[in-house]
Amino acid sequence: MRILILGPQGSGKGTQARLLAGGRGLAHVATGDILRAAVANGSELGRRVRPILERGDLVPDDLMIELIRERLEEEDGFVLDGFPRTVPQAEALDTMLADIGKPLDAVLLLEVGDDVAVRRLTARAAEEGRTDDAPEVIANRLRLYHELTEPVVERYRGIGMLVAVDGEGSVEEVAEEIESALSGVGAGSR
Numbered sequence: 799m800r801i802l803i804l805g806p807q808g809s810g811k812g813t814q815a816r817l818l819a820g821g822r823g824l825a826h827v828a829t830g831d832i833l834r835a836a837v838a839n840g841s842e843l844g845r846r847v848r849p850i851l852e853r854g855d856l857v858p859d860d861l862m863i864e865l866i867r868e869r870l871e872e873e874d875g876f877v878l879d880g881f882p883r884t885v886p887q888a889e890a891l892d893t894m895l896a897d898i899g900k901p902l903d904a905v906l907l908l909e910v911g912d913d914v915a916v917r918r919l920t921a922r923a924a925e926e927g928r929t930d931d932a933p934e935v936i937a938n939r940l941r942l943y944h945e946l947t948e949p950v951v952e953r954y955r956g957i958g959m960l961v962a963v964d965g966e967g968s969v970e971e972v973a974e975e976i977e978s979a980l981s982g983v984g985a986g987s988r
């Protein structure tokens with residue numbers, strides 16, 4: 799099964815994507831994790847994207863598209879997390895998945911309000927010390943989500959692929975909602 803998970807920063811998207819992938823034996827393809835790993839190992843990609851991540855800005859579309867193409871070609875079943883974040887990325891994803899014959903089975907949206915998102919991100923900043931969890935950087939990331947990623951959400955809603963789930967409950971509650979939402983789609987295509 800191939801699932802795309804969308805939602806703002808702090809929606810619990812990464813946590814739920816990991817659970818979903820683990821439970822179904824799918825690869826968890828998380829662009830944020832891929833980029834942070836590149837920064838940590840000091841590769842050329844890492845050196846290039848480091849200042850972008852620290853500001854909470856977006857890595858250029860062409861770089862992200864190239865990066866994700868390589869990953870998705872390797873995987874049959876996956877939960878895609880963190881990509882696409884812009885309409886050009888979404889268009890590129892559609893084209894590449896059609897090219898390699900791996901269409902998406904479902905697009906999940908985790909919905910949370912900005913107040914909950916900011917509260918969760920601030921708590922995570924204290925626990926994990928992620929450099930992009932400083933207050934002004936959080937604000938920038940959420941602003942970019944509303945401006946650039948919400949049109950991606952509307953795009954999938956428009957073609958009838960979007961399944962929205964309330965992301966404000968506990969990790970377990972949200973995971974259960976996702977399972978029941980998915981039981982209605984893509985049955986048999988696991």
Ligand code: ADP
Pocket residue numbers: 806807808829830831833850851854855856857858862879880881882883887930939
């Ligand atoms: P969050 O969703 O909490 O912002 P991620 O771990 O998904 O965290 O992403 C961290 C950072 O990686 C983003 O702020 C951005 O700089 C970069 N990034 C990840 N995915 C993309 C993408 N698809 N396009 C551009 N930048 C990206």
